[in-house]
Amino acid sequence: MTIKTIKLNIPPGFLEPEVRDDYYIGAEIKKMWAVQLDLIMELDRVCQKHGIRYSAYAGTLLGVIRHKGYIPWDDDVDFMMTRSEYKQLCEVAKDEFKAPYFWQTEYTDRGSLRGHAQLRNSETTCLLDTEYPYKRKYNQGIFIDIFPFDGVPDDPDEYQKLKDDAERLQQQMTIRASFEENYCDEAETAGKSFVKKAMHLLMSSPIHYAVNYDNIYRTYEATLARYSDTPTKKLAMFPKGFRKDTDRYYPVEDFESTQYMPFEFIKIPVIAGYDRFLRLTYGNYMRKVREKSVHGGMFCDTERPYTYYTEQIRRIPDTFPHVYRIAQLTKKASASGGEGSAAGPATVKGRLTGLEKDSRRTIFFYIDLSSICFHGEEVNRKLKAVLPTFEAHKEQVRILFWMNPILHVFEPNIDPAVMKEFYALRDAFISSGCGEYSENPDVDTAIAQSDAYYGDNNLRITEAFRYFGKPMMLIDYDLL
Secondary structure (H helix, E strand, O other): OOOOOOOOOOOOOOOOOEEEEOEEEEHHHHHHHHHHHHHHHHHHHHHHHHHHOOEHHHHHHHHHHHHHHOOOOOOOEEEEEEEHHHHHHHHHHHHHHOOOEEEEEEOOOOOOOOEEEEEOOOEEEEOOOHHHHHHHOOOEEEEEEEEEEEEOOOHHHHHHHHHHHHHHHHHHHHHHOOOOOOOOOHHHHHHHHHHHHHHHHHHHHHHHHHHOOOHHHHHHHHEEEEEEEOOOOOOOOOOHHHHHHHHEEEHHHHOOOOOOOEEEEEEEEEEHHHHHHHHHHOOOOOOOOOOOOOOOEEEEEEOOOOOHHHHOOOOOOOOOOOHHHHHHHHHHHHHOOOOOOOOOOOOOOOOOOOOOOOOOOOEEOOOOOOHHHHHHHHHHHHHHHHHHHHOOOOOOOOEEOOOOHHHHHHHOOOOHHHHHHHHHHHHHOOOOHHHHEEEOOHHHHHHHHHOOEEOOHHHHHHHHEEEEEOOOOOOOOOOO
16 A cells, blocks of 8 residues: 655555554554655755754654654644744745645745644645634645744743733734634625725735734744743743643753654654653653544545645535624523524434424534544444434433534545445434434534533534533543
8 A cells, every 4th residue: 555645665564554552543544644754754854954953742752752653542743843943944944845745834824823833745635623614725734743942031020921922912813813815714704705805904004014914923923932042941832831831841951962763664853851851741651641632633635635625615604613603592592582402303404493492401412524534433333322322312302413514525535334334323313303413504503502512522612512611521432
């Protein structure tokens, strides 16, 4: 088995499914790893050529030391370097990284608002569930992350001012970005589109240079790097360091040298002070703790470019939860005297149309697209286990089984046998009379109609339920 989008020679057997630490790693995950390893080798080529020192970071660093490769349940690759090394890499990136490799920052591809760089393969796809509902235009190929580390001021007052300035600028930048073409979806109602165009002209005028997106971002980045040219005792990756405070500040001497260590079938650099770094970050880092990806759900394709999917997704109505609209729908229901949740038509593509009275409580049930793509067999196994429970309690509880309509964009890349069984289970759910199955993009109404959540840890959906104080139970496909 080969991957046409990469140059790296893959050892025989690497792409085959396997079990590590009692965790099943499918062929699709292995193919994604292979693309990331190819990106690592391209990053290493450029860094070695220009004498740029860098190191594995976060779960990648932990994987090197504890697993000599990927943590089995991890899905990303992180590297770190000092701000000065990061600036040097950004300066040479344009001339060094040629297609299909793409060096992505706010200066090369506006809209991601990450504050760090990503090296991507433009001939592949990696759509995060926190991003594709927004229908972003920037490059969304499979990637590795490169984070700059900045100096932490020793004086508490100086640190507090740095934190306050950075957080204020980050808030301004996020608000201003909502009027940027690359950041927001242009497939909106005519009214919203008109308002955004008017705001864009206003924000782009010389009078409003102070709120110009590029100006805010440059100021934000300069603020984070305020002490990077000043000798300090510790370094941090801001803004994560602000959230975690002092437990994410690392002695500067630990970054002074690196050594190459095995990672799968290649070698990558690791800071000399990795032990202290990992203990500060994870405590007893040799104890294996299975965690979910920080990216949440995602969909990857190693054979097709991201544009193949994003062009189709842009034709589908918005499926992203909006807290304000959910609040308005809930308020409307209360004002009309509605009790509990709404009952919609039990059809495959049912339209959620009203907030009718019903004595039963409604549970919002959701399976993330990435789960079906990467763990389809486990998804079906879980459905077989929970559907009888739903049916047994249908007099007390109604299930609102919501599926993102974007599923049909990804479906050609999913095992046909998995989808056949999934649809058979869906049809059995519909026939059981214990709730409604819907692919209506109006997820706001679905959440407003629901009293609780059961399903995958989709970051945006769970944030909405958490905001309104509704109980949640998250699926673990390793448990039955």
